Amino acid sequence: MNLFQKLALDAGPILRALTRSRAGAVLIALQCAITLAIITNAIFIIQDRLKKMARPSGVDVENVFSMSVIPFAPNFDTKGSIEADLRALRALPGVVDAAVVNSFPLLQSGGSSMYAAKPGAKGEEYVGAARYEVDAHTLNTLGLKLIAGRDFREDEIRGREINSQYENPVAILTKAYAEKMFPPDGNAVGKTLYDGNQVAIPIVGVVERAQAPWISWGELEYSAFFSNYRLSFARYIVRAAPGERDRLMPQVEKLLSESNSGRLIESMKSQTDIEARTYGEYRAMAIILVSVIVLIVIITGLGIVGLASFNVNARKKQIGTRRALGAQKGDIVRYFLVESWLITTAGAVIGAGLSFGLSYWMVNTFDLPPLDWHYIPVGVCFLWVLGLVAVLVPARRASQLAPALATRSV
Numbered sequence: 001m002n003l004f005q006k007l008a009l010d011a012g013p014i015l016r017a018l019t020r021s022r023a024g025a026v027l028i029a030l031q032c033a034i035t036l037a038i039i040t041n042a043i044f045i046i047q048d049r050l051k052k053m054a055r056p057s058g059v060d061v062e063n064v065f066s067m068s069v070i071p072f073a074p075n076f077d078t079k080g081s082i083e084a085d086l087r088a089l090r091a092l093p094g095v096v097d098a099a100v101v102n103s104f105p106l107l108q109s110g111g112s113s114m115y116a117a118k119p120g121a122k123g124e125e126y127v128g129a130a131r132y133e134v135d136a137h138t139l140n141t142l143g144l145k146l147i148a149g150r151d152f153r154e155d156e157i158r159g160r161e162i163n164s165q166y167e168n169p170v171a172i173l174t175k176a177y178a179e180k181m182f183p184p185d186g187n188a189v190g191k192t193l194y195d196g197n198q199v200a201i202p203i204v205g206v207v208e209r210a211q212a213p214w215i216s217w218g219e220l221e222y223s224a225f226f227s228n229y230r231l232s233f234a235r236y237i238v239r240a241a242p243g244e245r246d247r248l249m250p251q252v253e254k255l256l257s258e259s260n261s262g263r264l265i266e267s268m269k270s271q272t273d274i275e276a277r278t279y280g281e282y283r284a285m286a287i288i289l290v291s292v293i294v295l296i297v298i299i300t301g302l303g304i305v306g307l308a309s310f311n312v313n314a315r316k317k318q319i320g321t322r323r324a325l326g327a328q329k330g331d332i333v334r335y336f337l338v339e340s341w342l343i344t345t346a347g348a349v350i351g352a353g354l355s356f357g358l359s360y361w362m363v364n365t366f367d368l369p370p371l372d373w374h375y376i377p378v379g380v381c382f383l384w385v386l387g388l389v390a391v392l393v394p395a396r397r398a399s400q401l402a403p404a405l406a407t408r409s410v
Contacts, residue, residue: 024307025343032347032383035300037354040379041362042289044371049282055220057105057275058174058209060143063096063245064271066104066237067253073262078231079159081260085236086137088255094244099137099237102230103130103213105223106271106278110213115201115224116194117181126196129177130212130223133160133230139172139207141239147175149189149205156227169226172205176221193224201226215278245270301390304344308336308394320403329399336395337388344387348380355379 069085071078082100089098103110114126132138136152149172158167171193179186181193186206193201210223236256240248249268256265269277276283312319319332359371 024310025346028303028307029343029347029350031300031303032344032387033349033351033354035296036348036351036376036379036383037358038296039293039382040351040355040375041358041371042293043379044359044375045368046286046289048369049286052215053279053282055211056209057211058142058144058207059105059271060239061271061275063240063242064142064237065240065245065249065252065269066107066235066271066274067256067268068266069234069236069256069263070266071232071263076262078234081263082159082231082234085256085259086135088259089236089238089252090137092248092251092255094241094248096239096241097137097141098239099135099141100229100234101135101138101237102133102233102235104132104142104235104237105211105213106215106275107213108215108278112212112217114196115181117191119194119198119200121194127177127180128219128222129173130214130217130219132210132223132225133228134225135229136227138225138237141237142210143239144210145208146172147206147208148178148187149203151205152225152227158228159231160228161231167228169199169201169228170204171201171227172207172225173203174210174221174223175206175208177219177224178203178206180222215282297386301386304340304387304390305394307343308340308391309397311336311339312394312398315398316401319398319401323401323403332399332401333392333395336391336398340387340391341384344383348383351383352376352380 069082071081086098086100089095111131112128113131114128116126118125134152135157136154138144139146139151152170152172156168156170158169160167173181173188173193175186178188182188182191188203188206191203193203195201207225209221210225212220212223214220238248238252249270253265253268322332355371355376359368362368363370
């Protein structure tokens, strides 16, 4: 008799035994269903967050740092101060380049605007993009890769107040935004972008990637750089030579603080720290979900062990009788393994439906992506393994019962 025939013969008595004591089996099956629903969705969310955390921002993360410059002295010469600061920064040994910007990728602070690819466009033809107001050194300072056209020229750069209009701006777009605005190939160089005030902005270049400041924004890869930097609330970014960043950061802070006492230098941070802080919520969520998965797996495993131990104690007479009639130890172990498999399978069937129901609720409540169905069979296999491993110790204990002792136990 092969294994499948033995399993088929075991199935009938097992099902009859389960129907006589349904409460425990039903509770464990429901526990398995809830476990499957939680772990499949939790693992899917963890994988989704890890993928998002691994997305390249486009920035030379290891070597870039930044700081905010806030003037407070009356009649402060903002433009002259910025120009002097940048000259001093670029002259420092170990500095690759320095620039002034309003924001940069993953800062979690910045601005966005709607733009169209033709004048007089209707509302739905405008597409939002992160708005970076920069100088001619920004692309090199951030380490962005120019894939079409050219960088800004010094004669195109203008300093502007925060509420003033652009003055003869030109633009550089990210590849993703160029493809959105000028399908199908994203050939944007030489074309024109129009803002809501119908200001025509020639496009001179395209960079491979530069993410928006906000990770939760749906158009994370849609960014546009403009050749008018802000005079108020400016930020400096500095790109250090490899290995020089940590040495340069305190040196730069000291240089800027001592060179001009009419402004504050704040928020000196490396891009590594900024991105770590920006993704801190995702990282914390992943840790919490892993903890939940571990806890619920332990609870479910203990529940299966408890039910199996109860069944072993309740069926000593039955086990002894089978052993007296010639059943081997392996037959006893197989009996309890099959019983556990049937219970976890019932739970898995219910849990598959719960998994998609929970995913549907989270999609509509928290705007999360829908659960990938591939996670269900993986979760079911894990549940089977958990059930078999959890019941193995009670099953082996049952197989060790002596036939004579078991038959005297009532």
